[in-house]
Amino acid sequence: MAAFAQAATKAVSKVTYDAKTSDLKNVTVDCSGDTGLTTDHGVKIPDTDNWLKISDGEHSGPLLLEDQISREKLHRFDHERIPERVVHARGFGAHGHFKVYDDSASKFTFAPVLTDSTRNTPIFIRFSPAQGSRGSPDTVRDVRGFAMKFYTPEGIWDLVGNDIPVFFIQDAVKFPDFVHALKPEPHNEVPQGQTAHNNFWDFVGLMPESAHMVCWVMSDRGIPRSYRMMQGFGVNTFTLINDQGEQFFVKFHMIPELGVHSLVWDEALKINGEDPDFHRKDLNEAIENGCPPKWTFGIQVIEEKDEHNFDFDILDATKVWPEELVPVQIIGEFVLDRTVDEVFPELEQVAFCTSHVVPGLGFSDDPLLQGRNFSYFDTQINRLGINWEQLPINRPTCPIFNHNRDGAMDSRINANELNYYPNRENRGHPIAPNRTSGGGYVDFQEKVQGIKQRVRGAKFQEHFNQAQLFYNSLKPHEKGHLIRAFSFELDHCDDERVYKTYTELLRNIDLDLAKTVAENVGGIAPESPARPNHGKIAPSLSQDYFMPPAPTIATRRVAILIADGFNYAEVQTMRGLLAMAKATCWIIGPRRGEVKSESQISGVEGMTINADHHYEGQRSTLFDAIFVPSGPKHAEALMKNGRATHWIREAFGHCKAISAIGEGVAFLKHAIQLPEVDLELNPDVGKVSTSYGVVTTGKYSVLSAAAETFTFGPND
Ligand code: HDE
Numbered sequence: 001m002a003a004f005a006q007a008a009t010k011a012v013s014k015v016t017y018d019a020k021t022s023d024l025k026n027v028t029v030d031c032s033g034d035t036g037l038t039t040d041h042g043v044k045i046p047d048t049d050n051w052l053k054i055s056d057g058e059h060s061g062p063l064l065l066e067d068q069i070s071r072e073k074l075h076r077f078d079h080e081r082i083p084e085r086v087v088h089a090r091g092f093g094a095h096g097h098f099k100v101y102d103d104s105a106s107k108f109t110f111a112p113v114l115t116d117s118t119r120n121t122p123i124f125i126r127f128s129p130a131q132g133s134r135g136s137p138d139t140v141r142d143v144r145g146f147a148m149k150f151y152t153p154e155g156i157w158d159l160v161g162n163d164i165p166v167f168f169i170q171d172a173v174k175f176p177d178f179v180h181a182l183k184p185e186p187h188n189e190v191p192q193g194q195t196a197h198n199n200f201w202d203f204v205g206l207m208p209e210s211a212h213m214v215c216w217v218m219s220d221r222g223i224p225r226s227y228r229m230m231q232g233f234g235v236n237t238f239t240l241i242n243d244q245g246e247q248f249f250v251k252f253h254m255i256p257e258l259g260v261h262s263l264v265w266d267e268a269l270k271i272n273g274e275d276p277d278f279h280r281k282d283l284n285e286a287i288e289n290g291c292p293p294k295w296t297f298g299i300q301v302i303e304e305k306d307e308h309n310f311d312f313d314i315l316d317a318t319k320v321w322p323e324e325l326v327p328v329q330i331i332g333e334f335v336l337d338r339t340v341d342e343v344f345p346e347l348e349q350v351a352f353c354t355s356h357v358v359p360g361l362g363f364s365d366d367p368l369l370q371g372r373n374f375s376y377f378d379t380q381i382n383r384l385g386i387n388w389e390q391l392p393i394n395r396p397t398c399p400i401f402n403h404n405r406d407g408a409m410d411s412r413i414n415a416n417e418l419n420y421y422p423n424r425e426n427r428g429h430p431i432a433p434n435r436t437s438g439g440g441y442v443d444f445q446e447k448v449q450g451i452k453q454r455v456r457g458a459k460f461q462e463h464f465n466q467a468q469l470f471y472n473s474l475k476p477h478e479k480g481h482l483i484r485a486f487s488f489e490l491d492h493c494d495d496e497r498v499y500k501t502y503t504e505l506l507r508n509i510d511l512d513l514a515k516t517v518a519e520n521v522g523g524i525a526p527e528s529p530a531r532p533n534h535g536k537i538a539p540s541l542s543q544d545y546f547m548p549p550a551p552t553i554a555t556r557r558v559a560i561l562i563a564d565g566f567n568y569a570e571v572q573t574m575r576g577l578l579a580m581a582k583a584t585c586w587i588i589g590p591r592r593g594e595v596k597s598e599s600q601i602s603g604v605e606g607m608t609i610n611a612d613h614h615y616e617g618q619r620s621t622l623f624d625a626i627f628v629p630s631g632p633k634h635a636e637a638l639m640k641n642g643r644a645t646h647w648i649r650e651a652f653g654h655c656k657a658i659s660a661i662g663e664g665v666a667f668l669k670h671a672i673q674l675p676e677v678d679l680e681l682n683p684d685v686g687k688v689s690t691s692y693g694v695v696t697t698g699k700y701s702v703l704s705a706a707a708e709t710f711t712f713g714p715n716d
Helices: 002-009 019-025 068-078 172-182 198-206 208-218 265-274 278-288 343-348 367-384 465-473 476-491 496-506 511-521 568-580 632-640 642-653 663-672 700-708
Strands: 053-055 060-063 092-100 121-129 144-152 155-162 238-241 247-256 294-303 329-339 361-363 557-561 584-589 593-596 608-611 625-628 657-661 689-691 694-697
Touching: 019 121, 092 278, 092 343, 155 247, 155 367, 172 198, 172 367, 198 208, 198 496, 208 465, 208 476, 265 476, 278 329, 361 367, 476 496, 476 511, 496 511, 557 568, 557 642, 568 584, 568 608, 584 608, 625 642, 625 663, 632 642, 632 663, 642 657, 642 663, 657 663, 663 694
Parallel strands: 557 584, 557 625, 625 657, 657 694
Antiparallel strands: 053 060, 092 121, 092 329, 121 144, 144 155, 238 247, 238 361, 247 294, 294 329, 593 608, 689 694
């Protein structure tokens, strides 16, 4: 992960400039020129290793309280931590830009951020698993946050979404119960970074509204290959207001250019141990290697008159608006092109509020969203203090002028003796709402009537139609993964009532699913479904639907496995081809450092390659594909090495693309040992053999064909 290390020490100046970058630059200290240590009050420090003390020079005596330099160092250290987020505590992200293609959304909104194609809006995104603490691993099975901050001239817009389009609960008041059940159990703080425990499954088993979301989290969506390969969803129903004063319901979608891809569970488990920071490194690596991740941005829009024309309530966050019913209109795109300089001030102090929207956007009566609008602001006060919006990463790029004052850590100096309104100068006056840019925020005026009562809408009572729709829409391999995920999780619940209740609940989704899971975990295997399967399918719910238009290996991590005696020309050519295709390439050898090629061994000087890692230092799970060149001695050495053999077996088991040439093929045969995998050398020049994602050839001349065959489709 050399690239990641470089990222950490890169010069502050390597940035593209925009309003937010310039703003952050004002507070970013370029530490490349060392000016020597000082205290926080600026006094130069003579010694940072020895506390001022009484000593005869030979023996250490008592420390002196007088040493303000040492005291400051400890005080600062003692206060380094702030409360971690109650959910989504672990996260990572980057800076980027958002733009719309044209003004097509102006039919629905007057917000320039969504309609003005001349704008390049600075954005910041934080991705985050939800359950674990700040130190939990990256590749746990969980929903991922997809929180976006748009720095617009009209103010900040926070779109605090997830990589899954629905949520566990319908009403915000259930959130504390849900999060208590989700998080590690109170008596032992177990488990960390996963939902495989009694309390989670107890709660969701008794809250059938969560069934749809639970299916999504148990599906491949719960273990993404990369933050760069996740879809994003605003989840809640927001509103748009156009310049005619009409209101529309809207859901927001983010679709990754690289397609939606996942790990397989065995990989995810291993990566958690091998490299708990896999996702954050992956994001930085792509940006640093010149492959900034990109998403298109889409909206689903429902006119007010159609609000009640669906068999689900469009304000219910446990339901999707199937794309087959309400198409996603792609209106723009965004890219993440700048890594953070320091994690704490940027990623830890960034604070999102669903209530932060800009004129032209508004809120629906979605009962989850309404509660979120209260909760996020409140939580930021707890985490960061009342002046959290003054922090560099959170402050808007447009002017702020109001009569809010003081509070802990107020860092603004308002040169204004009038801190109230009205005042004799009419300073800080309200700006009338105006459905054009530059006007005051426009509240959509609507008549609201009803009876004050604690209820939910009638359509909110139906919980299984869409869970069934989701299950029906999965491809067979996705269904297999889902069944195994349920089986893994429920096997970790040791309270019989919990796994029996949940397997009972699964009868409402699909009989086969319920039966297989129940048999695996000792639950109640049903004879009949709780309700007939409606048989409907929505292809857009399968992640296979979101493959990139053309297969690509851009940004994928390819390992070249070598031992002494490898074919130098093949390795160099493959490296070149991979670089052209924008893949990252890593040499894995018996040791880090010099590995001798076939030619070097036979006396040609300079034919060595430095391995980036040794077989044990990095494992196949951290790579997307493997190439093994030819070379009799190298192949023989690989065969004798158990760890090298495991590399291939494991990668094959994880359905990775594997390619080999000449004697490298013999090594694959030795490692894979499956008769049905066709690994025969093709004697014809220019021909390759492919089977189960394994590509082999006897001849160097078809190397490029082998390289091209590293394509990435659906996982199995
Ligand atoms: Fe959150 N959620 N949430 N949530 N959520 C938080 O806010 C909350 C919900 C989501 O990277 C907290 O700043 C309530 C849905 C993300 O900083 C907190 C309800 C969705 C993040 C909070 C929900 C989310 C949070 C904790 C139900 C998907 C991380 C720290 C009414 C659309 C943002 C914080 C980041 C964080 C409350 C439901 C996504 C406590 C009350 C639905 C991505 O305020």
